[in-house]
Each structure stands twice: as structure tokens, then as C-alpha cells.
Amino acid sequence: MSAGDNKSAPKVLVFSTNAISDPGIDRAGSAHLHYSPAVQVIPLPCSSGVKPAWILRALEHGFDGVFIAACGGDCAYLSDCTPRTSTLVSRAQTLMKEHGISPKRLKMAGLCSVCADNFVAHMNNFQQELKSLEA
Secondary structure, three states, rough: OOHHHHOOOOOEEEEEEOOHHHHHHHHHHHHOOOOOOEEEEEEEHHHHHHHHHHHHHHHHHOOOOOEEEOOOHHOOOOHHHHHHHHHHHHHHHHHHHHHOHHHHHEEEEEEEOHHHHHHHHHHHHHHHHHHHHHH
């Protein structure tokens, strides 16, 4: 990717879980799978700990999209992690609408520790969706 392409790539903030999705994301890098350097990852213990206000702040301060790499059914902390994370995504999308931001700028998917290809596909697809929102 040339430097000019980097400038046009939508900036995506990824909230990733330390024990589950983060190792899969690390595998993507270790395997030299291509995804945009405009993707930035913040690891957290559990995806249900993301606050809707964090999502809104990221979108208001330069990120084009936010992706939550959810724990899914493998969360070490909460047996109901997926429903909790889904609820916070709904709250965040409501907050986004109230601030005139398209809820399509927020995505969530379960990613496991070996899901490197899946992560790269999600990032590439999400960035294409974000580009179409700008058009």
C-alpha cells in the first residue's frame, strides 16, 4: 500500500479482548496478512467492558469506525458476555444517532484466538463499508 492509500484508508479503532481476540489479531500480524495500518487495536479484559461513551468519543475525535472484537461464548469473566456486549452496542448506536453519526460506523463480531484470517476479512470489509458511507 502506498502512502497515498494510507491517507484514504478509514481509521478504525478495534476493542479487542486480551485472552480471546487479541491473540488472533496478533496472528494476523505474525502471518503477514494484509490489513490497513489505519486500524488501531486497544486490548481489554472483556468486550462487555466497552463503554458507549468511548465509542462516541473515538468517532468524534478522528476515527471513522469502531469495531468490537467480542469475546463470544469463551469469555473467562462473564457467562453472558455476548448479550451484554450486544446491549452496549445497541446503546452506543442510539447515542451515535443522537449525535448525528451513522450507526453503521460501529460493528461487532466474535473473534477467537486463531481467527487471523477472519479478523483481516472483517477489517477489509468494514473499511470498504466506511468508504461507501463517505461517498
